[in-house]
Amino acid sequence: MAKQKKAPRPKAETPKGFRDYFAAEVTERAEMLQKIAGVYHRYGFDALESSAVETVEALGKFLPDVDRPNEGVFAWQEDDDDGRGDWLALRYDLTAPLARVYAQHRNDLPTPYRRYAMGPVWRNEKPGPGRYRQFYQCDADTVGAASVAADAEICSMLSDTLEEVGIPRGDYIVRVNNRKVLNGVLETIGLEDDELRASVLRTIDKFDKVGETGVRELLGKGRLDASGAYIDGVGLSDAQIQPVLEFVNAFAAVQGKLALEASRALEEGATDRAQQLDRARYAVSPEFRDTPEIANDEEAKKIWTTRVLDHLQDLIGNSTVGFEGVKELRQISELLLAQGYGPNRIMIDPSVVRGLGYYTGPVFEAELTFEIFDEKGRKRQFGSVAGGGRYDDLVKRFTGQEVPATGVSIGVDRLLAALREKGRIQSHATGPVVVTVMDRDRMVDYQAMVAELRNAGIRAEVYLGNPKNFGNQLKYADKRQSPVAVIEGGDEKANGVVQIKDLVLGARIAKNATLEEWKERPSQFEVPRSDLIAKVREILEGQADA
Amino acid sequence: MAKQKKAPRPKAETPKGFRDYFAAEVTERAEMLQKIAGVYHRYGFDALESSAVETVEALGKFLPDVDRPNEGVFAWQEDDDDGRGDWLALRYDLTAPLARVYAQHRNDLPTPYRRYAMGPVWRNEKPGPGRYRQFYQCDADTVGAASVAADAEICSMLSDTLEEVGIPRGDYIVRVNNRKVLNGVLETIGLEDDELRASVLRTIDKFDKVGETGVRELLGKGRLDASGAYIDGVGLSDAQIQPVLEFVNAFAAVQGKLALEASRALEEGATDRAQQLDRARYAVSPEFRDTPEIANDEEAKKIWTTRVLDHLQDLIGNSTVGFEGVKELRQISELLLAQGYGPNRIMIDPSVVRGLGYYTGPVFEAELTFEIFDEKGRKRQFGSVAGGGRYDDLVKRFTGQEVPATGVSIGVDRLLAALREKGRIQSHATGPVVVTVMDRDRMVDYQAMVAELRNAGIRAEVYLGNPKNFGNQLKYADKRQSPVAVIEGGDEKANGVVQIKDLVLGARIAKNATLEEWKERPSQFEVPRSDLIAKVREILEGQADA
Missing domain, CATH: 3.30.930.10 (Bira Bifunctional Protein; Domain 2)
Structure with missing residues (x-):
């Protein structure tokens, strides 16, 4: 068969x-x-x-x-x-x-x-x-x-959330833009088609990756990408591309204007004014955002925000939707400033577009601005951790x-x-305290120990594998990252004592100590059975302080 | 077209x-x-x-x-x-x-x-x-x-868990059984076929629903169910059914034996012994489980457990697997008793079989024993909330x-x-404090208020709907179960004050109070704007105490 x-x-x-x-x-x-x-x-x-x-x-x-x-x-x-x-x-x-x-x-x-x-x-x-x-x-x-008060609230909540979980102020920025402003700009260049507008949106979204030149090419005829493939462009004329880029680059444009004004003020001898304009210019720069002179200069932050909004106002020409968009951004800024959220925490940034088609008004993005090393060992900003908008x-x-x-x-x-x-x-x-099993017939004793430890609020367990090989039990404790092991063999039982091993100290001594230190700082203690809880607690507290 | x-x-x-x-x-x-x-x-x-x-x-x-x-x-x-x-x-x-x-x-x-x-x-x-x-x-x-120490640990952990979440001792019971014991019983009646064994298992599992008579019929030829349909039985002979039922009914059998022994002890004038046997007999009865005389009588609990195990030992005859099963249950009981988990919290109960085919040894079930009214208004025990076993x-x-x-x-x-x-x-x-909007152009003021409240750790929000109809704002606060509403109209703003409404008190007064009480205990307070946080906190604390 x-x-x-x-x-x-x-x-x-x-x-x-x-x-x-x-x-x-x-x-x-x-x-x-x-x-x-x-x-x-x-x-x-x-x-x-x-x-x-x-x-x-x-x-x-x-x-x-x-x-x-x-x-x-x-x-x-x-x-x-x-x-x-x-x-x-x-x-x-x-x-x-x-x-x-x-x-x-x-x-x-x-x-x-x-x-x-x-x-x-x-x-x-x-x-x-x-x-x-x-x-x-x-x-x-x-x-x-x-009401855009709802959008403003989402932004301040996002800012509070990041700080609550442990991102310090200065290490993050919430960027706000408004789809309506972009739509206004597109209206001024005569772009009405929804498909085309969506393509423009997706192209702008690549700003971080391909830079200004890349976006310019992609909005126009197209470009060769890094792999050598030719990517077709959206097909806008140069005259159409220019306002779009000025919109996306509003940040740099406004910084440029403020620099110019500051140098003029300086020429006129208005040193204080020049310094304030300079602070305004750097109000949203990652490298200065958390310096107190800038973070605490409410006037400088207001100047920055006002200038950005004025710049956008210029770009949208006579567009009704664009006008509405700028007005909404202005309201959001006012609400946020009144609650103490300046542009060092939440700022208007026209380069934020967010990919999703369904947004209809304000859009937001939270970015972490501290630097990390990427897979290739290059320094880069951590980048976006949250986003959203009005739909x-x-x-x-x-x-x-x-x-x-x-x-x-x-x-x-x-x-x-x-x-x-x-x-x-x-x-x-941190793993649990491990009570080892020296004598498998006395599981009742070990379980009672562990129950005492747990009742005292200490994370603890009995070794439940095959107890024959004691070395395996200590290896297990090691794998569990146990802070303490408890040992009670026949002799200990007879004498009413237990052995308590400080595994953290033990590991440190084994690694670094000289023979003298080893002798002076034993990592194993024999204590009366009745002192089990007190001694384990003492060791755990010592480890927490170290 | x-x-x-x-x-x-x-x-x-x-x-x-x-x-x-x-x-x-x-x-x-x-x-x-x-x-x-x-x-x-x-x-x-x-x-x-x-x-x-x-x-x-x-x-x-x-x-x-x-x-x-x-x-x-x-x-x-x-x-x-x-x-x-x-x-x-x-x-x-x-x-x-x-x-x-x-x-x-x-x-x-x-x-x-x-x-x-x-x-x-x-x-x-x-x-x-x-x-x-x-x-x-x-x-x-x-x-x-x-090791069955792992099973025992699961049971004690289940018991601790139920108490931790708020089920008082006496209101729950963890039942433990062992598949091997049942397999031993089936071996003694010559039932080897896996399919048949599974059918027996599923039938026993219906004990709670159809009772002893129902299980007897279903293990034999079959029975008419409540709807009038005939359900085919497993087809065991009466001689085969008897040991299975004695297994499932071990609980009642042991109680019967203990009652008999107690009355004999009484006849012999051993009053103390008779009382202890009675306490043992009731050690797992829901109505006595939380009475101190029984819950604290360790000896009575031991007697109960020993008798149940002896009863099972009798039922499995010479079956090796049955013997192993009883031995495991004995070990589990010992481990649990040593840690203070008596049969008033965790008990051996042979009626627990658990439907799942994959269990191979001990099985557990946690049941809540307090009574509730079901959909039809009948009193019944709450029933099972957890189960498991060895696989x-x-x-x-x-x-x-x-x-x-x-x-x-x-x-x-x-x-x-x-x-x-x-x-x-x-x-x-409890809903959030609602800051109402009296003047939509002053959203900045309202948002600042709400930011202050939140920074003080108070759950709060501005009304973000259309503020035109003030009644809608209070209806909204009502739907949110808001404890407090804050109002700042033009007059209040001019006078540097705010109105604070205690909505909980307001609702109570509106429902119950006489006109005098209404006058004496106003539910709306005018306070300086600077006292906003302090007054809101005072009201919230008052509500929490009430």
Whole structure:
């Protein structure tokens, strides 16, 4: 008889583009999210947890970066008898579900509705290094408030949040722009076509990557990219490109103007004025943003903001939508300045466009400005950790009525990486006290010890593997990063004592100490069984102080 | 020209069987999970968050309740060029992913590996009232420990967890059984067939629903169920059924024996002994479990446990596996008693079988024993909130090597419902202080106020809707359950004051007060603008004390 073939063993692998998170990775994220939730709550935002699964119909097609292949969602069709079940999908962000939730529950929800949400989202994209198909987002949105005060609030909340989780002032900047201003500029150059406008938007968004020259080429005929491939341009004329670039480069233009004014003031002998104009000029420069002379000069910050807004005003000509956009930015700035959020924390920056097609007004982006070394060992700024804006059309898809909405999404993993980079994460890597097993028939004694330790609030466990090899038990304690091991063999039991090993000190002595130090500072202590808790606590406290 | 047809609007609905969670529902669950994580951490367990998506191959077919239609997972096939992409699915529990994680990372993980996990799982089942297709689980497992000390630890941890989240001792019981004992009983009646054994298991599991008579019928020829349908039985003979029922009913049998002994002792004039036997008899009875005479009588609890184990020993005859099972239960009991977990908290109960096929040794179940009223207004015990057991074969699927494992899963939503039922959830329904908008041009002033309040740690917001109708603003504050509203109109601004309304007191006065009380206890106060924070804080503290 032929041998029956066994089914092959399943592979123990996460699907491509997915990963597992262990121990401190999980708890550190949870703690950061809890701090963020605290700020959101203080601002009056309520928690919302919608289901991970939505109908494809409800999700709609608002995925960013629509020009990338393999874009999309994880979707499947519901089983039903006639094969016409609904198509369901995993949510790809937290905004599309919010629009659905608000449309569904709008009669029960307060208006405006401020909500925050935290959780995983899924993207059916080609995975790459450090690029996962499941990741966390953390959003806050206000639905039903047309006032730009709602946008300003999102910006100040974002600023507070970054400081709350441990990014010091000066190490971040929240940039604000307004789609309407850009639309105004495009109106002045006679660009009405929506497709063309979207292309311009996507091109400007590459400013950080390809620089001014690159954007100029891409807005015009096109350019050779680094790989040698020719990228077709949007096809604007030079006369059309110029105002767009002046818009994107407003930052540099205003700095230039202020430098000119300052040197004129100096010529006229108005030294104080010249110095203030100089401070205004550097109000948003990363290298000076946290110097007290600038951060505390309210007048300089006001000058900066006013000049940027005036510059934009010039660019939008007679455009009504452009005028409205500048007015909104002016209101946002006033509100923020009145609450103490100057341009050293939140600044107007016309180079921010945000890729998503659905934004209709103000857009925001939070960037961390300290430097890190990238994979290739080059210094670069950490970059963006959050973004958002106003989207007045998302709920309308469901209800037919326009519902104003604005919000922000924090890139949880990037922010966590930044905090680790800055050493702002309290380490939770400390393992439990390990009670070793010298005599497997006395498990009852060891369990009683560990119960005592736990009842005293000390993280502790009995070694539950095969106790035969004592060396394995200490190796295990080492792998667990245990601070202390407890040993009670037959002799100890008979004498009513236990051995307590300070594993942290032990490791340090083993590494560095001379023989004299070794003798002077023993890392193992014999104490009466009744002193177990007190001695363990003493050692743990000593380690915490060290 | 024909009018272009517009696409119909998408429906704003969660998919069938899914739901949204709002505000306090989210934060209360998060707080409960945090407390549970605290206990797990103290026991030396490390957090693990695996991806929500697994390959269908890795998940395997371990779903419970295999006899139900529409069982299963949400699954889809990966896109690739030749249509042979992997099948992926949402996890249906947290145990199958743990087996995959351990097999994948076993060289980097400590052994034994203690881990906890919390998060949603998905079941592609027919939804019903209160039955959702996405729900939370919260698991703790020890992988790589063959010792029953690991099972005992899971039980004591479960007991600690229930008390930590707010279930008082006496209101819960952790029941422990051992599959091996049941297998021993089945061996003695000559039942070797795996399918038949599984049917017996599923039948016993219905004990709570159909009672002893029902189980007897279902183990034999079958029975008419409540709807009038005839359910086929397993087909055992009466001689086979008897030992199975004695096993399931061990509880009652042991109580009967103890009652008999007690009355004999009384006849012999041994009053103290008779009373202790009576206390032993009631050691696990819900109505006496929390009475001090019984809960503190260690000897009575030992007697109970010993008698149950002796009873089981009788039932398994010469079965080797049965003998092993009883020995394991004896060890677990000893370990637990030594740590102070008597049968009033954790008891041996042979009626616990747990539906899942994959358990191989000890099984546990935590039940809440206080009474609630069900949908039909009938009193009943709250019932099961957690369960688990030992499963030594799950990792073997991947590696070919048997890896012992044991763990527990808490039904998060049921436990949360229990805590609400017991009034053990601190309410978080308090809304923010609402700063009303009397003059929309002075938004800057209102935002500054709200910033002051937030900086003082007070949850606060400005009304961001259309401010024209002041009544709408107060209605909004009401819907938000705001404790306090702040009002600053033109007159107040001119006089440097603000109006502060105590909305909680206001609502109470409006409901109950006589005109005199109304006059004596005003709910609106005019204070200098500079006293805003102090007065709001005073009112909030007063409300908290009330």
